[in-house]
């Protein structure tokens with residue numbers, strides 16, 4: 001498997017704070033990577049650098065064969081636009097735009113708006129019926145799914161999720177994990193920051209940061225591949241179906257994918 | 259189908275219409291600014307005209323006299339009247355002076371047109387009534403006080419005309435006149451009574467003319483009079499015209515100053531509102547950049563919102579301004595003015611310029627927002 005992302009000896013220093021120190025990381029195409037570590041250990045800093053939202057103080061980041069250090073400001077903007085899908089703990093939906101419009105904003109800044117494609121993306125996260133709703137009319141879980149639809153709409157090479165389930169209850173956490181599983185199945189590279197071990201357990205590989213250093217890096221057997229987990233997921237899906245009839249087809253699809 | 263272009267318009271429109279409170283603040287600011295701007299511009303345009311009429315209460319601003327030693331003829335005065343627009347005429351009053359006697363005491367009798375006098379000299383203060391019937395006489399306040407020519411008494415005036423023929427005529431005193439000027443020492447009768455009494459017609463010593471024109475227009479007019487009618491000369495009443503011009507230019511200056519201040523206030527209002535908006539929407543701006551929007555594009559979007567506010571506020575304010583100036587002129591000058599519709603596009607343009615300048619700092623701030631904040635969650 002070729003590396004989609006290569007981080008070579010990257011350090012990030014804010015004033016006197018060494019947020020990252022000599023990080024070495026190779027992420028193969030299609031890997032689902034969980035980044036863990038205590039608060040302040042540099043997880044978000046690492047995501048910012050991978051997401052081209054920030055630049056390292058030293059070291060190199062190579063994405064899909066391209067050295068990010070060689071890029072200008074607008075070059076980095078273009079990489080964000082073309083290659084990165086961002087999922088946030090706080091969703092960051094634009095409050096005055098509907099779910100559909102929030103997805104279309106990503107199309108708008110990427111290339112061309114396409115209402116049908118945006119609707120399809122919303123259907124893919126079970127929100128077809130909620131397309132015309134404003135964020136404040138949506139639950140936290142629904143908002144996170146809009147955020148995911150927006151992150152996916154331009155087919156990014158790498159999906160970055162910083163605490164994607166941090167603000168969600170268990171039910172919605174499970175829904176989001178279903179969606180990530182489906183993406184993983186479809187071949188997306190996912191880098192996901194989380195505090196929660198049971199969330200990290202879904203990933204194929206878990207790294208742990210401590211004081212800006214890579215403290216551990218290990219393979220993981222994703223949980224949902226276990227049959228028992230599959231079964232319980234089924235029964236949970238049924239529960240959800242009772243509450244959210246409109247999302248039946250979505251969940252069925254998700255289950256099939258998982 | 260939604261295109262990128264229509265999506266951009268919808269983004270701007272939604273941003274404003276679904277976040278109404280902020281829009282209202284900025285819009286109110288711009289509207290108020292535009293209202294005052296258009297109102298004051300209209301006043302500026304109309305002030306000379308309106309005040310010109312008010313100033314005419316201080317008396318005539320042009321005097322027609324004979325350029326040689328002789329007298330004016332009434333027909334010359336009529337000819338002169340054709341030299342300026344009818345609608346600028348407030349009044350034209352002929353005056354003819356004659357020496358008369360009453361019981362051997364000399365007086366100056368003045369023949370005039372009382373209807374016109376009331377227009378050219380509105381400040382004349384009358385007790386009693388204006389002469390209307392033949393044989394009615396007004397006496398100056400000084401004469402009424404110091405002689406026995408009192409209101410309601412009868413007097414006989416006599417004298418000699420140019421041909422040294424003696425004349426005599428009876429009058430009834432119907433009123434007293436107080437002006438605080440030389441008029442207080444004169445006797446006033448209608449021009450036709452004076453002509454009938456002396457047997458000499460068609461002449462006058464001067465004519466006082468009250469026109470709603472400024473000093474420059476009046477001086478131009480005197481030139482025209484001189485070249486058009488021989489023997490006739492127009493003179494400015496410089497005391498009146500000069501102070502009119504001075505007052506007007508000071509007022510106009512003041513109005514422009516107020517306009518500038520109001521525009522500056524509008525600008526400050528828009529800048530602070532847009533600044534708040536940028537601060538409030540830091541996350542949104544960061545998000546757009548994180549999604550791959552170029553900073554300059556985000557800046558342009560803010561400018562577009564500002565421009566829309568400028569245009570909307572300019573249009574609303576123009577309507578407000580038309581109303582505002584109308585109310586002012588009606589309540590202050592007692593008459594409505596002609597709305598100057600060409601001022602509407604001017605106002606909108608100015609407001610757009612004001613918002614562009616006002617949005618400079620906020621747009622700069624928006625351009626500078628760091629997209630990394632979307633993950634930091636301050």
Ligand SMILES: Nc1ncnc2c1ncn2[C@@H]1O[C@H](COP(=O)(O)OP(=O)(O)OP(=O)(O)O)[C@@H](O)[C@H]1O
Nearest residue numbers: 014015017018019038039040041042043044045046
């Ligand atoms: N813009 C900044 N300026 C200064 N210091 C910063 C900045 N951003 C991060 N830091 C510091 O860098 C270190 C790593 O921060 P980071 O946000 O990456 O931690 P994290 O692992 O994401 O923590 P959490 O789990 O709380 O989100 C912290 O000590 C933080 O205070």
Ligand SMILES: [Mg+2]
Nearest residue numbers: 043044045162
């Ligand atoms: Mg973090």
